[in-house]
Amino acid sequence: MKMPFLNFSYCHIINFSFTLLVLASSTFANQPDSATSAPNANTTLFPPQNPGRSNSKVAVIGYHRFENPARDPLAITPEQFRAQLQQIRDSGITVISMEDFLAWRRREKEIPERSALITIDDGFNCTYYVAWPILREFGYPFTFFVYSNFINKGGRSITWEQLREMQQAGVTIGSHSVSHDFLTKPKRTKPDNYDLWLENEFTQIRNELREHLGTETLVFAYPYGVHNAAVRQMGLATGYTALFTVSGKHITRETPSDELGRFIVQSDKPETFLSALKFGPTTISIANSNSNFNVTPSNGSTISDLFPLIQADIASIPDVDPKSIEMRISGIGSVPLQFDSTARKISYQLRQRLHGNNVTILVRARSTSGKRYEFTWNFQHEVSSPSMSQTLLETPTQNQ
Numbered sequence: 365m366k367m368p369f370l371n372f373s374y375c376h377i378i379n380f381s382f383t384l385l386v387l388a389s390s391t392f393a394n395q396p397d398s399a400t401s402a403p404n405a406n407t408t409l410f411p412p413q414n415p416g417r418s419n420s421k422v423a424v425i426g427y428h429r430f431e432n433p434a435r436d437p438l439a440i441t442p443e444q445f446r447a448q449l450q451q452i453r454d455s456g457i458t459v460i461s462m463e464d465f466l467a468w469r470r471r472e473k474e475i476p477e478r479s480a481l482i483t484i485d486d487g488f489n490c491t492y493y494v495a496w497p498i499l500r501e502f503g504y505p506f507t508f509f510v511y512s513n514f515i516n517k518g519g520r521s522i523t524w525e526q527l528r529e530m531q532q533a534g535v536t537i538g539s540h541s542v543s544h545d546f547l548t549k550p551k552r553t554k555p556d557n558y559d560l561w562l563e564n565e566f567t568q569i570r571n572e573l574r575e576h577l578g579t580e581t582l583v584f585a586y587p588y589g590v591h592n593a594a595v596r597q598m599g600l601a602t603g604y605t606a607l608f609t610v611s612g613k614h615i616t617r618e619t620p621s622d623e624l625g626r627f628i629v630q631s632d633k634p635e636t637f638l639s640a641l642k643f644g645p646t647t648i649s650i651a652n653s654n655s656n657f658n659v660t661p662s663n664g665s666t667i668s669d670l671f672p673l674i675q676a677d678i679a680s681i682p683d684v685d686p687k688s689i690e691m692r693i694s695g696i697g698s699v700p701l702q703f704d705s706t707a708r709k710i711s712y713q714l715r716q717r718l719h720g721n722n723v724t725i726l727v728r729a730r731s732t733s734g735k736r737y738e739f740t741w742n743f744q745h746e747v748s749s750p751s752m753s754q755t756l757l758e759t760p761t762q763n764q
């Protein structure tokens with residue numbers, strides 16, 4: 365199958381375009397019988413806008429130990445840690461607190477579009493002695509995930525007194541289980557009753573945190589990031605509202621609460637931290653809003669016109685920067701559209717043949733304040749006979 369959007373001349377955006385296309389396909393996949401039913405873009409393409417929509421994304425960054433020299437991949441040196449915090453700052457990313465993160469997830473608060481949450485796992489006292497002073501230099505909040513069996517155990521374990529001091533200074537203390545065993549299939553413990561054991565892994569640590577610190581924690585980090593449906597269900601059932609894994613992915617407001625990805629920093633994998641800082645363009649998918657773009661050919665329609673006029677009304681994009689408007693046609697790429705600034709309409713008269721029967725149109729634009737918008741729609745193109753398609757006038761594509 366020929367991949368749409370493959371022949372863009374703007375190479376640097378090819379990857380992003382594929383991502384958009386995947387999004388677009390899944391958006392349109394749910395349209396009922398779009399090729400055969402009467403097309404009605406206004407009601408099927410743009411369902412009511414979600415009132416709590418947010419463009420913000422959060423990179424949750426996970427650390428473990430801070431030491432010099434770093435003895436294994438889960439440790440980094442204090443200087444590396446300081447350099448990473450500086451890199452976060454230099455990238456214009458805002459470090460938010462867990463409290464703000466949860467309020468944003470509950471739709472009670474907005475956060476900057478590019479935000480980061482710093483977390484440290486396990487309960488090593490280097491968090492208190494090494495990481496915390498560096499985080500304070502930057503004024504960055506963070507969350508410390510601890511597990512019962514490694515608190516007040518001497519050696520490198522954190523004490524309750526240290527946890528109390530941190531918590532009173534604004535550090536969020538979260539749960540990281542009781543045993544730090546694999547919650548899906550315990551290896552060190554042999555529980556008689558797995559369900560009871562699993563429940564206790566979630567509740568006992570929270571009870572201890574309440575008893576010693578007087579706080580009610582709502583956040584949990586799965587040991588080793590390992591989870592399955594039963595584990596996630598237990599986590600939610602026992603009252604946690606944010607449960608974190610170790611699969612690095614930026615979090616949106618829609619990311620499921622029991623599978624929040626984190627970018628785990630490892631000294632042998634510097635690319636993980638770098639990918640946490642790469643948010644990609646912030647894009648609003650207008651296809652999911654109730655905006656009416658009056659697209660032609662309409663979404664889901666089947667046309668026989670070999671060279672249709674492609675049109676959309678973009679009046680609903682506020683303060684659009686005319687230079688930023690871009691239209692792409694699957695199989696063809698970016699086309700030189702016309703923008704009627706009075707009617708706020710964009711149009712493009714096709715002069716080259718369409719590739720394949722399924723056509724996706726993608727429009728991207730920016731407001732003068734820099735906010736990005738995109739929407740897509742699809743139609744079917746019906747070539748009535750092979751002989752007809754052979755008589756099509758071949759014109760060179762616009763961007764070669």
Ligand SMILES: [Zn+2]
Pocket residue numbers: 485486540544587588
């Ligand atoms: Zn851990």
